[in-house]
Amino acid sequence: DGGITQSPKYLFRKEGQNVTLSCEQNLNHDAMYWYRQDPGQGLRLIYYSQIVNDFQKGDIAEGYSVSREKKESFPLTVTSAQKNPTAFYLCASSLAGAPNNEQFFGPGTRLTVL
Amino acid sequence: GQSLEQPSEVTAVEGAIVQMNCTYQTSGFYGLSWYQQHDGGAPTFLSYNALDGLEETGRFSSFLSRSDSYGYLLLQELQMKDSASYFCAVSTGSARQLTFGSGTQLTVLP
Numbered sequence: 001d002g003g004i005t006q007s008p009k010y011l012f013r014k015e016g017q018n019v020t021l022s023c024e025q026n027l028n029h030d031a032m033y034w035y036r037q038d039p040g041q042g043l044r045l046i047y048y049s050q051i052v053n054d055f056q057k058g059d060i061a062e063g064y065s066v067s068r069e070k071k072e073s074f075p076l077t078v079t080s081a082q083k084n085p086t087a088f089y090l091c092a093s094s095l096a097g098a099p100n101n102e103q104f105f106g107p108g109t110r111l112t113v114l
Numbered sequence: 115g116q117s118l119e120q121p122s123e124v125t126a127v128e129g130a131i132v133q134m135n136c137t138y139q140t141s142g143f144y145g146l147s148w149y150q151q152h153d154g155g156a157p158t159f160l161s162y163n164a165l166d167g168l169e170e171t172g173r174f175s176s177f178l179s180r181s182d183s184y185g186y187l188l189l190q191e192l193q194m195k196d197s198a199s200y201f202c203a204v205s206t207g208s209a210r211q212l213t214f215g216s217g218t219q220l221t222v223l224p
Contacts, residue, residue: 031209042118042201042214043157050209058211059115090156101145101205103212105156 002027004106006091011111013085021076021109023091030096032074033103036060037088049074050096078111085113116140116204118215125221126192134187134218136202144205146178146185147212152198160187160200189220197222 004025013019025032031050035043045058049068063082068074074093078085088110092103118138126132136146145164149157163169163178163185175188189196199219203212 033211035214040216042216043203043212045211045213048209048211056209059213100159100162101147101210101212102159102162105158107156 004091004093004104006089006106006109008109009107011109013111013113015113016080018080019078019085019111021078021089021091021111023074023076023106024072025074025091025093025104025106026072027093027095027104028071029093029104030071031094032068033092033094034058034064034066034074034076035090035092037090037108043090046076085111087111116206116213118202118204118213120200120202120215120218122216123219123221125223127223128192128194130192131188131190132192132220134189134200134220136185136187136215138183138185138202138204138215140183140204140206140213142206143180144210146176147203147205148174148176148187149201149203149214150198151201151217157201192222194222194224196220 007022033048034046047066049055065077090108091106094103147162148160151157161176168177173190178185199217201214201217203214
C-alpha cells in the first residue's frame with residue numbers, strides 16, 4: 001500500500017533535548033512538507049522540500065532543522081532552541097505539478113516536552 | 115504574508131446543508147484548497163479551486179471568487195461522520211505551498 005508513515009505516534013522528551021521525527025513516503029512524490037498544529041489551530045508550515053538535497057524554510061522554521069538525502073525520507077529535528085515544541089507534527093507529500101495541488105498527510109506525531 | 119479567516123464553529127442537523135466560508139488576503143495566489151480533519155487524525159484533501167466558480171464532488175461542493183478573495187465549502191445531506199474540522203488553504207509561491215486557515219469545527223446533530 002502506498003502512503004506516508006510517521007513514527008512514533010507519541011513522543012515524550014525532556015526540555016533541552018533534541019528529537020528527530022521520522023517521515024517516509026512510498027508514493028514517489030517529489031515534494032515533502034512539515035507542519036505544526038497546536039490545539040484548535042490550523043497547520044503552520046515549518047519546512048518544505050521540492051527535490052532531494054534541497055529544502056526551504058516555511059513560516060515557523062526557527063528551532064527546527066531538516067534533511068532530504070533520499071526522495072522517500074524527510075526527517076525533522078526539533079532542537080532545544082525551539083521555545084515551545086509541544087505540538088502535533090504532520091508530514092505531507094505531493095506530486096510536483098499536480099493540477100489539484102493535493103497534499104497527502106501522514107498520521108502525525110504528537111510531541112510532548114516535559 | 116498570507117491571512118485567512120474562517121468561522122470557528124458551525125452546527126447543523128443531520129440531512130441539512132451547511133456552508134463554510136473562507137476569506138483570504140494573499141499575494142501570488144494560485145488556488146484555494148479544502149481539507150477535512152477528524153479529531154486526532156490527519157487532514158484529507160476535499161477539493162481545489164484555481165478558477166472562479168463551483169466545483170462539485172458528490173455531497174461536497176467548493177466555490178471560489180478570485181475578485182472577492184472568497185470561497186466556501188458546501189456540504190449537502192449532512193451525516194454524523196461529517197463532524198470534523200474543515201480548513202481552507204491558499205496556494206502561493208514557486209512551490210505552491212499551502213497556508214492554512216484556523217479551521218471551522220462542524221458539529222452535526224442527530
